[in-house]
């Protein structure tokens with residue numbers, strides 16, 4: 001089990017007992033999130049951008065338009081803070097103050113680097129598609145040179161990060177325990193829906209087997 005080194009920046013001060021620097025835990029939270037939020041300062045003002053991401057080993061990747069000023073700022077070394085969040089439940093205590101949420105989250109810090117080499121970029125973008133929908137890359141038309149030119153891929157090494165997790169029920173004060181209200185946890189889950197066929201789907205095309213891996217709720 002390898003821990004990510006704890007830095008002054010990633011040392012949890014509030015509810016530190018809910019923190020972890022365990023690489024496997026951190027990667028699990030990152031991999032199960034469909035989006036991250038990338039925060040950085042551009043022109044003296046903070047921006048927080050929701051973005052799809054993917055991971056390969058100890059590298060986090062995301063992509064964006066090559067023409068984007070902000071992608072360029074990150075490419076040029078803007079310091080970034082990236083967060084990943086899962087809300088797992090509403091925790092409902094017997095007083096308004098004992099309400100909370102169950103969650104898993106990661107914060108990571110670093111500077112991105114551009115993935116410029118054409119082959120590496122293609123491998124990275126394949127990783128993106130295959131992370132979201134395994135089996136999709138080989139099923140669809142390949143990327144064109146134009147697609148590749150207009151897309152910038154950035155990668156950030158995951159070596160300064162922390163996870164924070166809350167689980168369990170409400171923590172009520174003893175004097176609230178005789179309240180007449182319901183208390184408990186309302187679990188929250190992300191559900192994949194039934195696939196919707198494109199209206200212009202060519203005759204004879206059926207849904208691919210790789211969609212079966214998604215559990216439809």
Ligand SMILES: Cc1cc2nc3c(=O)[nH]c(=O)nc-3n(C[C@H](O)[C@H](O)[C@H](O)COP(=O)(O)OP(=O)(O)OC[C@H]3O[C@@H](n4cnc5c(N)ncnc54)[C@H](O)[C@@H]3O)c2cc1C
Nearest residue numbers: 009010011012013014085087101103105106107162163164
């Ligand atoms: C869905 C959700 C809802 C939340 N709602 C609230 C709320 O309503 N009010 C509230 O006060 N807090 C809430 N939190 C917790 C919040 O994210 C912070 O942990 C908390 O506010 C303490 O912030 P701080 O900067 O004082 O933490 P500090 O402990 O000073 O932060 C120091 C370092 O600890 C790490 N860290 C801190 N928070 C997190 C985190 N969430 N995930 C991973 N690493 C972390 C980072 O590396 C950070 O740099 C919520 C968290 C989540 C995920």
